[in-house]
Amino acid sequence: MGILEVKNVGKRFGGLQALGDVNLSIAENSVHAIIGPNGAGKSTLLNCLVGKLIPDTGSVMFDGQSVLGRKPHEINQMGISRVFQTPEIFGDLTVMENMMIPCFAKRDGAFEMNAIASVASQRDIVERAEHMLEDMNMADKRDMHAAALSRGDKRRLEIGMCLSQEPRLLLLDEPTAGMARADTNNTIDLLKQISDERDITIAIIEHDMHVVFSLAERITVLAQGTPLVEDTPDNIKGHPKVREAYLGETQTAA
Amino acid sequence: MDAIILQILNGLDKGSAYALIALGLTLIFGTLGVVNFAHGALFMIGAFCAVTLSRILTLSHTIIDETQKDFLGNPLKVDVPYIYDIFGQQTGDAIIDWAVPLSILFAIPVMIGIGFIMERGLIKHFYKRPHADQILVTFGLAIVLQEIIKYFYGANPIPTPAPDAFRGSFDFGAMLGFDPNTIIYPYWRLVYFAFAAVIIGAVFAFLQFTTFGMVVRAGMADRETVGLLGINIDKRFTIMFGIAAAVAGLAGVMYTPINSPNYHMGMDFLVLSFVVVVVGGMGSLPGAVLAGFLLGILESFASMAVVLEILPGINQIIIYLVAIIILLTRPRGLMGRRGVMEE
């Protein structure tokens, strides 16, 4: 029994069957990659997991509880954090404030009317956020506006924000899309380190084969809304069906 | 039954004005993505085009008329419009009488010019700024425009009558077989409705059947892609802004005989027109027109004595009430498209 169990999930948009009949099980503390060509339904599947979309059929269970019908913030409070394709951070706020907000969310829950005490007086939050910034090697940038960060640093900050909530499952949506090679390698190293040092399950949707094969312990290949095959990276590499459906295409696309 | 027909008719002229303004607002929003709070001011300026033209036509010089004497036997001083000198008295009088319809010809170039200046001079710089900034700057512009008009024309409404030929009323009741005088309707309001229908039809035909219109519609659907095709969208959108300004202006010109224009009529109509646009669905042209007529007619029904007896004051708030209900049940309005202004 995995930490995330997806059973018979289907989703239609008008005449388009985006997800056919998806079954997926992600084991606790593993790194699981979901790959597939464009339009395979990767993003739709991800959106079904975090509450942005509600599937037409099937069930999604996280740690024995259904996530269906819950709002994104409720699902997040259950222990699922999401990293977006383009980093979603609070651009108008400083790096430190960015890091403090998830700490507050972790401590106080979805809503807390804390309108009189100053932020600076919340010692536990300040310490926690500072600690997290150090972990992310961003302590020197704490007073910068987040919008002024480089692309790689924005990604790093976003991942740090997700981690500071101590999620049990971290979902990453093409975390290295549009990144330079050096930034991509940094991100891979960071994710490796996270998965080694923490009790955390990582599910990653990725286009870049280099990233997938450096990180994943198991890979699910999605094609036309249904899982084609699920296996270890080594077996996936040699799988004829996968080559035909996917790898051939990315070589031209990349 | 006759009362119902009468209310529908009564709703048509206000509905026409709402529909025309809302149409222009939607054109601007759909093409340029700008929320234009100064659109009511364009309606108002159109109305003052009619005032201006009738003033120009009655510009006079004073002559001494030897044929008329006052009681002391001195010749009278008489103001003679210049237009008499050009066309003679009879034609001159006819032209003055027809000042409002003639203002259409005068208003079209003026309004398109104002639209161009507004778009190139101000709005253009706000495409990339947040909607709140667009609302705020056009709100400021609306204040400036109405204060300028107030400076030149004063604060009081200026009566601007329709041509004599349209002054009476039309007895619909007699025509439809009801008692005479149950459904009477001023001719000019019929003219206004017909005029609005023609303008709306023309705008739709223009968008539907010309290449220009096709590009604009494509641009409304997906601006970036059309831009990538190497088509100069910006220039077309400037022209679109001019057209929208002209539509609002013409709506104003023709409205002058129904309500004497004053400097704040634009703001009064704008608030309601925005509600109309939102009810119709932001970015939907048919929605704007439909909602305009619908709300105009609803408003007129709500002011019936029978209705007011049951729900006093409902005529004052019906439009807002409907807007609130529609926005809560159909977030995109009656005919709104997915993904427009949903942030």
Place this chain on the structure above:
Amino acid sequence: MFGLTKRDSTLLIIVILLTVLAPFILNPFPEGSAMAQFNAGYPDLMQRLVIFGIFAIGFNILFGLTGYLSFGHAAFLGVGSYAAIWMMKLLTMNVVPAIIISVVVAGLFSLLVGWISLRRSGIYFSILTLAFAQMSYSLAYSVLTPITGGETGLQPKVDDPRILDGALAAGQTPRANFFGLEMGTSYELELGNWIFTFNAGYYIAAIVMILAFYLSIRIFRSPFGMMLRAVKSNQQRVNYTGLNAKPYTLAAFVISGMYAGLAGGLLVAMDTQVGAERMFWTASGEVVLMTILGGAGTLIGPVLGAGFIKYMENIVSKINKSVLEQWFAFMPDGIEDFLIAIVYPFIGKGWHLTLGILFMLVVIFLPGGLVEGGQRIGRLFKRKKPSDDAADGKTTPAE
């Protein structure tokens, strides 16, 4: 000081000094001089300055922090005013219960309006609030006349019940008071040719404004304030950080509605009358102008904006042609007439034109309002000193 950082304490002290010394600051010209008509240090105007300051501070908590642009805030001010006047009619002419009830009623009303309007965002939210405000205005004018007085509005009358005060003798006018101290009480200080007026009503309103300002600093610096700025910056990330944006924005909406109600209650406490025009949408537009002009999202901006607009309104609308003729008298005739012709449309009754132009200029060139203007000028001077560039790049977002 009072749990504020040094910077914020300085800001608070500046505001306190400005309000306490306002009778001096606003009366710079000696009595009887040609410029004396531009003195603004009389009670009625000073009261308006601080009361609209409160209104703008509250509006800024919503618009400045969350970015939700409400075009209907005057409705809350109006509802607060009506509640206050009824308190004065039914209970007592003491302003304390009137002000308290105005805050409570405006809070409840804004809870209802906010709960519905906040289901939408962006332009839809603006239109919904506008629709609610216009509806309130229309109702106050027509159907609700028994409660609102319709076109004539409401004033306390001699024969109102006023349970706590007891009956007034015939011919006496009911006056608003603070435990016996009448709002209209003034003390005039004569210093040479100068006359300074210290008015009880003004100082009560000023104390309330200082408290309101202090509270807004606390809100800006609190975790709640930070969450609101997060909502403005990126609502998507807020949701995916396990935070429920709706109650945060609703709380901000209600708080700003209560500020508006407080302002409405104070207005009634000062002039003991209310009319529906207070809720007209131009009044909602005015508070937007004040906040933007001063600097939305900054602490002191709304106070400056409200003060600036109300002060300029007073000054500019008092300039007439003869004043202009005095000013330009030293010029040759032709140039004098020309200058007067150019300036004339912008003064006197043309104040709204000036305001509209000013507002457009601010939105176009200074989106941060007067505060940003001040910062830019400050930076200009700093740059001249080469040693001082370290602190330069750091701009705190909520200043």
